[in-house]
Amino acid sequence: MDEAIVLKYEISPDDFTRAGEASSDVKGKLKQLGVSPEVIRKVAIAMYEGEINMVIHANGGGITVEITPVQIKMTLADVGPGIPDVEQAMKAGYSTAPDEVRSLGFGAGMGLPNMKKYTDDMVIETRIGVGTTITMTVRI
């Protein structure tokens, strides 16, 4: 694995039946590359939370995953409504998810905190009415 491997995914809006497919695919690819199970678990959890967020809040979006021998970098970009108060959104338990989403067992306000917990670095760039880009890195 000398050069970076780049994977790209489109996330469909409002489609919970497909949420998790991109993360599962990345998980499978990392397994083939011989990445350790702990690193795979971190990437899978962080990316799935991001996917779910894009489905719930942002009308879908795109995810780019770059795999190098030293790290896995995930860039999640959407053209959704943006996050008005990032600090508040980062608080465990704070959620703006609709009831329909909660009835599926999500929307407990753990998404962004979980993403931060399972990655070594997370940067949120957001603009109201323009969109949000979250970059997460997990070191191998």
Place this chain on the structure above:
Amino acid sequence: MTVQELLDSGMFGVVNVGENLEREITVPFCCDLLSIAMGRAPSGCAWVTVMGNMNTLAVATLTDTACIIMAEGAVLDEVAMKKAKDQEITVMGTELPIFDAALKIYQAQQG
């Protein structure tokens, strides 16, 4: 105790037999809120829950859960069932409450 041994014990009904049956079960884990399970389900756990939608299966796969036990007579919906078969995830079922089901697994693990 492996997943196969749990299946063979007859403790729970068999809903779907998946792959990797020789895998050792690390610990029973109880949770119905997928947001929490996503961050907390230990790798290799036997996850006891009443939440039977397809996202349960996605969370199980991504957290590396060994098998799922549907408690309180809860069932997988149609889409979830298909996903369990496609992704080869072992799912069992019981009429027992969540705690009782998890305790049985724990006691079996202690031998």
